Amino acid sequence: MQEENQPKNNSENHSEETITKVTGMYKDWFLDYASYVILERAVPAIVDGLKPVQRRIMQSMKDLDDGRYNKVANLVGHTMQYHPHGDASIADAMVQLGQKELLIDMQGNWGNILTGDSAAASRYIEARLSKFALEVVFNPKTTVWQSSYDGRRKEPINLPVKFPLLLAQGAEGIAVGLSTKILPHNFNELIDASIKHLKGKSFKLIPDFLTGGIADVTNYNDGKRGGKVRIRAKITQLDKNTLVINEVPYGTTTSSLIDSILKANDKGKIKIKKIEDNTAAEVEILVHLPNGVSPDKTIDALYAFTYCEQSISPLCCVIEDNKPIxxxxxxxxxxxxxxxxxxxxxxxxxxxxxxxxxWHFASLERIFIENRIYRDIEEEETWEGVITAIDKGLKPHIKHLKRAVTENDIIRLTEIRIKKISKFDIDKAKQYIESLEDKIAQVKHYLANLIEFAIDYFKNLKDKYGKGKERKTEIRIFEDIVATKVAMKNAKLYVNRKEGFFGTSLRKDEFVTDCSDIDDIIVFLEDGRMIVSKIDSKTFVGKNIIHIAVFKKKDKRTIYNMIYRDGKAGSTFMKRFAVTSITRDKEYDLTAGNKNSKVLYFSANPNGEAEVVMVYLRAIGSIKKLKFEIDFADLAIKGRGSKGNTVTKHAVKKIELKEKGISTLKPRKIWFDDTVQRLNVENRGELLGEFTAEDRLLIITQSGTIKTIIPDLSTHFEEDMIVLEKWIPNKPISAIHYDGEKERYYVKRFMIDNPNKEEVFISDHPKSQLEIVATDYRPIAEVVFSKRSLENEIVNFEEFIAIKGIKATGNQLTTEKIKQVNLLDPLPYEDPEVNSVDVIDEDDVSSKNNDDDEGQITLF
Structure with a gap:
């Protein structure tokens, strides 16, 4: 606390600081409040997995439980006897507990976790304990009780929950100085993990969400601090202009998801035509795309710029022994x-x-009645005498009992009614005692084999309540989406080459390309400098720009060919290089570094093309040959910092392009990673082959669609895809299919006539289906019929039918019902020879700044 004191001397103004110590009841208030929030409100207990308000709700529901539904308002009011807070907070906690669909059997409008719609007022909705809660959560015999906040009632310190409830429901809370965020897990998987733990086996837990979606739990870190879970909506392509979102990420709703998509569209990150929300019992959001917009790219953009992808940082904090851990x-x-x-x-x-x-009392009762000890009390006149008489009568018969007979036991014997004594059946009494002995032996067996008993208990829980609780969240490994690669081109890039400006506002100057407002721009200047800068409305980089483009990070296939003069009158050098990584806004000198150097020729080649140029020299002195050709294909690709090879020591008049070049890079190897359903060039998954710029991929689905595409690492694939391979144009496609209209099986062989068009090669009848498809040159198939009396048939596609059009039905195979079709080893076929050419492996393209000079080779 600071105070300002008035100066003693009016001519000298100054302030003094004084410290006032906090004493009395103020001293501990903050610590008391923090402890209360941590222990009594925000953080769940590890013992039963419940926060205090949840525990009190459950106990109140148990107090009022009669098998019928109770108004939630009534339950809330009853809970206020235990919970010293308002009814609104109790009602909200109860709705959240019910929406987890485990402990509470709900009736009425309890809200919707998918849409975010709130529940109806507590006076309109009803609830009762679920059968699972009644079996697992309560047992007054094992519950430890304490006085409620006002001392009028007894409440449980912890409920005797016999299930990992905390992990099944998850929990989230913010206390003072700490918080907790425990993600929900799958019911059945938790039981399996508990059984594995009891058996001494290792187990691994991963979250599962009621909203479904797709999750990457690679960095889950067992739910500890520092972990991360990435969750995505499930997005599929309905047609070339429509995307469907069927599941939303945990923590989002359809409303918030749609809002984020609309905002991204307004900012130009994505391009959509309209959105339809058809969500009812299940999520269905239709995203309509304009013509010419790539669905694959839009899916990635949705993950990159909207709530379709969420990142959750779990933090497992719980209360144990009255303190947070x-x-x-x-x-x-x-x-x-x-x-x-x-x-x-x-x-x-x-x-x-x-x-x-x-057993003890049943045995005493039998002795008491069978030996007619009750007659011994007829002559007794006092109560003490009655007790003594019975005790004396029992002594000869109680040696087999497991404990001594007490006065309370004798008093209970005196309470036996005459009617029971008169109807006493010795045989039934023996049977009852024997049944008790069997039960005692069974319980002792359970105690002696407690772990096996616990395992059976968990198995029984899974059998009774595990149906309908299968995993909803699909587990995948996500590929990283580079925002600049999927952002829609929402800006236009312009350049003023002479003055050295570029940006989105220079509309009167030269148009370069459409781009995104988060792109980096690479610029080359006539003096040999290079710079990469973020796109802006107007940026100055230097006069005389010779090349400008959108920069692609880690791009090894774009090769720059350059010829420059070293200094004002030095030799001329040539070099080939790639630019894969840079520091933004840093200038890089691509020449030898001498003042007044100048770029004489420059080209950017997206596929490593190497052209032929004509060099013209100035007629100075005794030079005999004033022009000569240079082929960039003869030059190795080096680092951008290399000096290059010497072209000539004479003065160059001009350089002209003579012949465009072909790619000098090796065809790119592409793999398909089935785990993430994506193409890649990092050796992950199955190798599909080597692809040049003209090569395409063949895709066939179980629904009978076929298409070819140019390989794009951002391509999304349908879930029913059955064929993905490099397309060979002269290779026929063979298929056996069932025609639903004609009710017959057919064999067909065809070629793809239009590689740019997706087509369906079976009939559109609802009962039509594809049995098998083969992409071998000469396939063989075995047909197994449903009738056992019919022998299997071998089909040689090449002999059975000639190659026809894709729309042809084919030749009839059979009208009999087919059980299955098996592809056998194809007949041998020799591929035609392909002439090879010398190319450069893309991996050999150096991305380092190498300032060492190359070997100096003077051409002229």
Whole structure:
């Protein structure tokens, strides 16, 4: 606390600081408040997985449980006897608990976690405990009680939950100085993990969300601090102009998702025509695209710029022994499972004690009636005499009992009614005692084999309640989406080459290309300098720009060919290089570094093309040959910092392009990673082959569609894709299909006539289906019929039918029902020889700044 004191001397103004210590009740208030919020409001207990308000809600529902639904308003009011807070907070907590679909059986409008719609008022909705909650959560015999906040009632310190409830439901809370965020996990997987723990086996837990979606849990880190889970909406392509979102990421709703898509569209990050929200019981959001917009690129853009992808940082903080601790979800499951075993043991011990007490009194009752000891009390006139007489009568018969007879036991015997004594059946009494002995033996067996008993308990839970609780969230490994590669071209790039300006506002100057407002721009200047800068409305980089383009990071296929003069009158050099990585806004000198150097020829080649140029020299002195050719294909690709090879020591008049070149880069190897359903060039998955700029991929789906595409690493593939390979134009496609209209099986062979068009090669009848497709030159198939009396048939496609058009139905195979078709080894076929050419491996293209000079080769 600071105070300002008035100066003693009016001519001298100054301030003094004084410190006032906080004492009395203020001293501990903050610590008390922080402890209260942590322990009593925000963080769940590890023992039962519930926060105090949730525990009190559950206890109130148990108090009022009669098998029928109760108004939530009534339940909330009853909970206020335990919970010292308002009804609104209790009602909200109850709705959240119910929406997790585990402990509460709901009736009425409880809201929608998919759309974000709120629940109806508590007076309109009803609830009761689920059968699962009644079996797993409550047992008054094993519950430890404490006084409620006003001392009028008893409430449980913790509920005896015999299940990893905390991990099944998840939890989130913000306290003072700490927070918790525990993600929900799959019901059945938690039970399987508990069983594995009891068997001493290792297990791994990964989250599962009621909203479904796709999750990458590579960095989950067992739910500890520092982990991360990436969650995506499930997006599929309905047709070339429509995308469908069927599942939303955890933590989002259809409303917030649509809002984020509209905002991204307004900012120009993506281009959409309109959105339709058809969500009811299940999510269905239709995203309509304008003509000419790539669905694949839009899917990636949705993940990059909207709530279609979310990143969640879990933090598992729980209360144990009345203090917060940070643990992993595996440790939470181990502790929960061990606690369940302890509770099961406690229940068995209680049951054993009750059974032994029943056996003890049943035995005493039998002795008392069978030996007519009740007659010994007829002459007794006092109560003490009655007790003594019965005790004396029992002594000869109680040696087999497991404990001594107490006065309370004798008093209970005196309470037996005459009617029961008169109808006493010795045989039934023996049978009852024997049944008790069997039960006691069984309970003792369970206690002796407690782990096996616990395993059976968990298995029983899974059998009774596990149906309908299968995993909803698909687990995949996500590829990283580079925002600049998927952003829609929402800006136009202009350049003033002479003055050295570029940007989006120079509309009176030269148009360069459409681009995104998050792109980097690479610029080459006549003096040999290069710079990469973020796109802006107007940026100055230097006068006399000779080349400008959108910069692609890690691009090894774009090769720059350059000839420059070293200094004002030095030799001329040539070089080939790629620019794969840079520091933004840093100037790079691509010449030898001498003042007044000048670029005489420059070209940017997206596929490593190497052209032929004509060099013209000035007629100075005794030069005999004033022009000569240079082929860039003869020059190796080096680093951008290399000096280059000497072209000539004489003065160059001009350089002209003589002949355009072909690519000197080796065809690119492309792999398909089935885990992420994406193409890649990093050796992940199955190698599809080597692809030049003209090569295409063949894609066939189970629904009978076929198409070829130019390989693009951002391509999304349909879930029913059955063929993905390099397309060979002269290779026929063979298929056996069922025609639903004609109710017959047909064989067809065809070629793809239009590689740019997606076509369906089976009929559009609802019952039509593709049995098998083969892409071998000479395939053989075995047909197995449903009738056992019919022998399998071998089909040689080449002999069965000639190659026809894609729309042809084909030749009839059979009208009999086919059980299955198996592809056999194809007949041998020799591929035609292909002439090879010398090319440069793309991996050999250096991306480093190499300032060392190359070998100096003087051409002229």
């Amino acid at each position: 940070f643990v992993g979800v595996s440790e939470v499951l181990r502790k929960s499972t061990d606690h369940t075993v302890a509770l099961l043991k406690q229940e068995l011990e209680i049951e054993l004690g009750e059974l032994e007490e029943q």
